[in-house]
Amino acid sequence: MSGTSLDGVDGVVVQISSPSLISNTRQLKVLQHVFQPFDAEFRAELLSLNTPGNNELHRAALAGNRLARSYAQVVLALLKASGMQANDIQAVGAHGQTVRHRPLEFDADPATGQAAVGYTLQLNNPALLAELTGIDVVAEFRTRDLAAGGQGAPLVPAFHAEVFGNPAHTVAVVNIGGISNISILRKALTHNAEIIGFDCGPGNALMDHWIHVHQGQDYDANGEWAAQGQVIDTLLQSLLTEAFLHQTPPKSTGRDLFNPTWLQQHLRTDYQAVDVQATLCEFTAMAIAQDLKRHAPEAKQLWVCGGGALNVQLMSRLQAHAPGVQVASTEAHGLPPLQVEAAAFAWLAAKAMKRETGSLESVTGARGARVLGAIYPR
8 A cells, every 4th residue: 555645655464364153254464564665756756746747647657657566566575574475365455546536526417417427546557566476466446436426435444344343332443644534433343334434634645745845854753843833723724614624425535635735825924834734733633533523423432543643743632632532543453553554455455356345335425335446367
């Protein structure tokens, strides 16, 4: 998995057992984890491809090839670290790098009245990845859900339900990458489960951008810079007026909306840079906490994964805005926060290989659950 934080590639080897007579859910175990960072030049190129630019079709194709080679390096590192061979692996799940996500780009066709399909674009070359690794590859996870009238994202709530769900009480799981998304799991693991999930808004994307511009750092380690500033209330209130935050799910977003241009529209020249960072941290925490209150006021646990789980200041502010809720990293639940998303797409790849549905109508708004992913044989 390489997500909207654009920091690099997380890979995991996941062992998934079949359902037992005692439990109708699969048991999942992460056997190995490898992370390889992007170099600064490639990260900058991926970031630039999130917005229109010169010769972008050619550049995107080259970036997809380079990304596939990065994925292959991670796969080979995982095999070496685990002592496995390629034929020990059923499939590689490779989501690709999202550079455009416009599920509602077009209105309904006036001639037919049918809803037109938007688009989503993840850079990748899964055929090259299969060639380089000698393993079946499952990719293009979002497109089938989009074709069925869904948002195409988020795709992890079904996985969250199987790993973190509790049949006795409501649990919420939030992934804080570049963008934050939340899964609300009611009566999970039962036949009448009520599961919803959607994007909350920005996660690390705006904070990473701001510290890179002003401090030359890729991210705010532990939120230490944000902790030194004061929240600018006028800026915070301005950010919170964004219409997306108040839309009813299903909904999804990305850097198409929450980007430097969007942020600049809210800034004034007299704001101190460190105070803007503090406000962006507060904004991320409040957007998540408000969605938790709106959609799961009864939740007593909020498990946090993604890079945001390592941001001490962000976790502190999230806890402050969710009193009475246990806010903790998924590490406390047995799955480290930087392994969750990669494990989710391994799980989705396993379901695709078995032709099992991986999406939830209640999450994406599609016309029904669909098998997600295109298979590229070794």
